[in-house]
Amino acid sequence: MSTAGTESLLRQAREVREEELRQFCSRISALLRKEEPGPEALDALRRLFLIVSAEVDGAVATDFFTVLSTAQRFTEDQWLNVQAFSMLRAWLQLSGPGGPGAPDTDDKSEQEGSTLSVLSAASSAGRLPPPERLREKAFEYCQRLIEQSNRRALRRADSDLQKACLVEAVLVLDVLCRQDPSFLYRTLSCLKALQARLCGDPTCVRALLPLAQFFLSHGEAAAVDSEAMCQHVFSRVPAEHFHSPMLAFELVQFCRDSLPLLGRNLSALRRSFPSLLKLLAWNSPPLTSEFVVLLPSLVDASTAVEMLHALLDLPCLTAALDLQLRLSPAASERPLWDASLRTTSCPDTSQDPQLQGLLQHLLRAEASGAPERLAPLHLLLQPMAGCARVLQCAEAVPTLLQAFFSAVTQFADGALTNQLARLLLERSDSLYQVPGYEARVHQVLSAQFLGLCQRRPCLVVELAKELLEFVGSGGGLRGGGSVLTSVVWAVGEYLAVSWDRRCTVDQINKFFEALEALLFEVTQSRPSATLPQCPPQLVTALMTTLTKLASRSQDLIPRVSLFLSKMRTLAQSPAAGSLRCREDERAIGTRATELLNLLKMPSVAQFVLTPSVEVAAPRYHRDTNTALPLALRTVSRLVEKEAGLLPG
Amino acid sequence: MVHAFLIHTLRAPQAEEGLCRVLYSCVFGAENSPDDPRPHGAERDRLLCKEQILAVARQVESMCRLQQQASGRPPTDLQPQPSDEPMPLHEAPRGAFRLAAGDPFREPRTVVWLGVLSLGFALVLDAHENLLLAENTLRLLARLLLDHLRLLAPGTNLLLRADRIEGILTRFLPHGQLLFLNDQFVQSLEKEFSAAWPR
Numbered sequence: 042m043s044t045a046g047t048e049s050l051l052r053q054a055r056e057v058r059e060e061e062l063r064q065f066c067s068r069i070s071a072l073l074r075k076e077e078p079g080p081e082a083l084d085a086l087r088r089l090f091l092i093v094s095a096e097v098d099g100a101v102a103t104d105f106f107t108v109l110s111t112a113q114r115f116t117e118d119q120w121l122n123v124q125a126f127s128m129l130r131a132w133l134q135l136s137g138p139g140g141p142g143a144p145d146t147d148d149k150s151e152q153e154g155s156t157l158s159v160l161s162a163a164s165s166a167g168r169l170p171p172p173e174r175l176r177e178k179a180f181e182y183c184q185r186l187i188e189q190s191n192r193r194a195l196r197r198a199d200s201d202l203q204k205a206c207l208v209e210a211v212l213v214l215d216v217l218c219r220q221d222p223s224f225l226y227r228t229l230s231c232l233k234a235l236q237a238r239l240c241g242d243p244t245c246v247r248a249l250l251p252l253a254q255f256f257l258s259h260g261e262a263a264a265v266d267s268e269a270m271c272q273h274v275f276s277r278v279p280a281e282h283f284h285s286p287m288l289a290f291e292l293v294q295f296c297r298d299s300l301p302l303l304g305r306n307l308s309a310l311r312r313s314f315p316s317l318l319k320l321l322a323w324n325s326p327p328l329t330s331e332f333v334v335l336l337p338s339l340v341d342a343s344t345a346v347e348m349l350h351a352l353l354d355l356p357c358l359t360a361a362l363d364l365q366l367r368l369s370p371a372a373s374e375r376p377l378w379d380a381s382l383r384t385t386s387c388p389d390t391s392q393d394p395q396l397q398g399l400l401q402h403l404l405r406a407e408a409s410g411a412p413e414r415l416a417p418l419h420l421l422l423q424p425m426a427g428c429a430r431v432l433q434c435a436e437a438v439p440t441l442l443q444a445f446f447s448a449v450t451q452f453a454d455g456a457l458t459n460q461l462a463r464l465l466l467e468r469s470d471s472l473y474q475v476p477g478y479e480a481r482v483h484q485v486l487s488a489q490f491l492g493l494c495q496r497r498p499c500l501v502v503e504l505a506k507e508l509l510e511f512v513g514s515g516g517g518l519r520g521g522g523s524v525l526t527s528v529v530w531a532v533g534e535y536l537a538v539s540w541d542r543r544c545t546v547d548q549i550n551k552f553f554e555a556l557e558a559l560l561f562e563v564t565q566s567r568p569s570a571t572l573p574q575c576p577p578q579l580v581t582a583l584m585t586t587l588t589k590l591a592s593r594s595q596d597l598i599p600r601v602s603l604f605l606s607k608m609r610t611l612a613q614s615p616a617a618g619s620l621r622c623r624e625d626e627r628a629i630g631t632r633a634t635e636l637l638n639l640l641k642m643p644s645v646a647q648f649v650l651t652p653s654v655e656v657a658a659p660r661y662h663r664d665t666n667t668a669l670p671l672a673l674r675t676v677s678r679l680v681e682k683e684a685g686l687l688p689g
Numbered sequence: 690m691v692h693a694f695l696i697h698t699l700r701a702p703q704a705e706e707g708l709c710r711v712l713y714s715c716v717f718g719a720e721n722s723p724d725d726p727r728p729h730g731a732e733r734d735r736l737l738c739k740e741q742i743l744a745v746a747r748q749v750e751s752m753c754r755l756q757q758q759a760s761g762r763p764p765t766d767l768q769p770q771p772s773d774e775p776m777p778l779h780e781a782p783r784g785a786f787r788l789a790a791g792d793p794f795r796e797p798r799t800v801v802w803l804g805v806l807s808l809g810f811a812l813v814l815d816a817h818e819n820l821l822l823a824e825n826t827l828r829l830l831a832r833l834l835l836d837h838l839r840l841l842a843p844g845t846n847l848l849l850r851a852d853r854i855e856g857i858l859t860r861f862l863p864h865g866q867l868l869f870l871n872d873q874f875v876q877s878l879e880k881e882f883s884a885a886w887p888r
Binding site for chain 1: 690751752755756758759760761779783784785786787789799817819820821822824825829866867868869870871872873874875877
């Protein structure tokens with residue numbers, strides 16, 4: 042039974058007349074030709090499918106509007122669409138369960154309803170409650186974006202936007218899956234396809250990182266093996282893209298952020314440290330502080346030795362990367378390397394297989410477990426040592442060494458500590474010669490060597506052979522002699538039976554002879570090019586150590602006393618060729634006098650210079666440099682006072 | 690979310706004298722936490738804010754300078770070309786670095802920067818942001834500012850044109866929100882801006 046209204050409509054229904062159709066068409070075409078049709082007119086035209094939105098590659102859009110859709114003119118709700126998507130991730134995070142702004146369930150529905158109306162697409166969500174509907178819509182939006190980002194954009198700005206949208210889509214999907222694990226199954230199939238697409242496309246490498254993060258976060262739940270992806274990201278990506286500053290920064294951030302998630306994949310990260318160091322070598326100023334934080338997680342007992350070698354060779358790695366870029370066949374118009382360095386001074390490694398091998402080792406992507414000595418490579422890359430980039434890297438190394446040692450000493454056992462100490466001595470005269478680098482590294486190494494000896498005093502006895510060799514060779518005097526000074530000091534402190542029962546009189550005598558010869562050499566000979574001026578700290582350290590050793594093996598006392606009195610005489614009237622200032626000479630003379638006075642009372646000397654552990658523990662001056670002189674000065678004054686009281 | 694946007698001077702890599710000056714800055718977020726027990730006046734907050742922005746500008750300047758030195762670009766690159774060609778912003782030096790908590794902002798933040806001849810542009814972002822989007826936005830802002838304000842022409846006084854800069858920021862970075870704008874959108878917004886602020 043039809044109603045009266047329906048009957049009247051049916052009575053009016055008839056064929057559309059020709060002129061009515063013509064009028065309609067002319068009105069529509071006038072609207073379409075107008076410059077600014079106004080929002081209602083636009084809306085009407087859209088409903089009639091007379092204006093459509095397009096994709097970034099120019100194809101007509103067949104699905105709902107997103108930020109990657111273009112149109113001749115934009116309506117208000119399309120503008121709101123853009124704004125809503127831009128805020129979507131923050132909104133989901135804040136209002137999701139556990140988010141800081143998570144309201145009560147009653148309020149949530151109202152707020153999400155309003156966001157929902159803006160993102161409204163195809164109504165496949167059905168009658169779900171608002172939070173779930175928002176997530177469903179967000180999921181569909183992200184899927185569409187991932188599909189749209191596969192198109193070839195006509196404009197460069199759109200191509201950049203596609204990549205940013207990819208990243209955002211993956212990040213939003215990550216949030217969705219965290220809030221509602223039921224999305225995981227559908228997301229995984231979509232993202233696996235994306236992974237295959239991105240791994241083969243070098244321009245999209247930055248979008249790989251959030252993808253890897255997603256697989257790490259949800260891999261366990263979905264039984265997905267994230268190891269291959271991690272391997273690719275940690276090892277291969279840095280090797281190919283180290284020269285891009287933004288990617289380098291993002292990759293290091295990814296490593297830092299993923300540390301809690303990595304779990305058993307931490308070994309994959311640790312194995313790839315040579316690759317990650319490439320990022321640091323090329324972009325040292327912004328990444329140094331990041332690496333200082335990352336380093337403790339990169340180092341473990343199996344990679345510590347190789348890592349120390351790698352850190353000491355970091356400026357050499359910078360030069361090698363520069364060389365690699367210059368020699369690579371795919372050279373772009375705008376050079377990525379330092380163009381001010383002329384190519385003629387660039388070394389040629391193609392002829393020598395040994396150098397090739399060493400270069401490949403330096404540029405390796407994974408830890409090899411077998412460190413190589415790169416001294417020939419240092420010589421080869423010498424012309425590039427003055428490059429600004431190499432200099433910047435060299436400045437970062439001391440900080441990294443400090444971070445390395447503070448991390449390593451947390452877990453190093455006796456064998457590893459000995460290995461590291463040996464390495465310190467060995468590498469101290471085998472460094473890449475960048476101006477100022479050796480001196481700075483030596484300062485760090487000397488302090489760290491003392492630190493190692495303090496943690497493990499028996500090291501001195503165990504490494505006696507290496508230490509003797511080091512003292513005997515002339516190399517320790519280069520670079521300010523700071524490493525040699527610490528070695529000498531350590532020998533004086535820890536070569537005693539009280540620290541290690543295995544210390545023999547024979548060892549003490551051998552060290553004594555070596556140190557005496559060294560002291561003779563540095564004080565008697567004139568400073569020359571091969572034997573630079575010896576710093577006064579080294580002289581006083583040598584004198585003090587010789588005295589300490591003599592106090593432990595008392596038949597050496599006469600020899601030492603003779604030497605010290607000679608030193609005192611020399612200090613009071615310095616030789617013509619000496620370049621030291623008056624204060625230094627005076628300090629040497631004072632120390633010689635104090636030590637001589639001390640040796641006049643051998644048992645007191647032993648007490649002062651080799652205190653037993655119980656006595657040494659409550660030291661009121663923690664600084665070893667002030668405690669001993671204080672004791673010496675006190676004893677000196679006592680002796681002189683006593684001497685004054687005696688007749689004759 | 691963007692915490693702050695700033696424009697500052699960049700000295701030539703070889704120049705030793707001269708200070709880094711902040712030419713324009715706009716802070717979108719609030720730095721003070723409500724449970725800060727110390728009494729704070731508006732003046733003190735403003736000064737603190739200025740100091741923080743200057744600290745960021747100085748760091749950006751040194752990063753830019755180090756990058757320029759490392760890539761071996763000649764110092765004459767800082768002089769603007771006399772022609773009216775659009776600047777090749779995709780090749781301009783750019784980078785990102787992290788600011789640790791407390792230095793100088795309370796929370797850890799990331800800075801994305803872009804250097805165009807003698808001017809530096811920087812965005813201070815929250816620690817975990819879409820850096821691709823931030824980089825694109827920064828490039829867009831730099832292009833708009835350079836085009837519409839003729840920032841590199843001699844005799845331009847940037848300090849007196851803050852209202853125009855705000856006009857651009859209101860449309861393209863409203864309240865510090867990074868927007869996903871495709872090229873068509875940018876064009877229509879730019880048209881709107883040109884209509885509101887004729888050159």
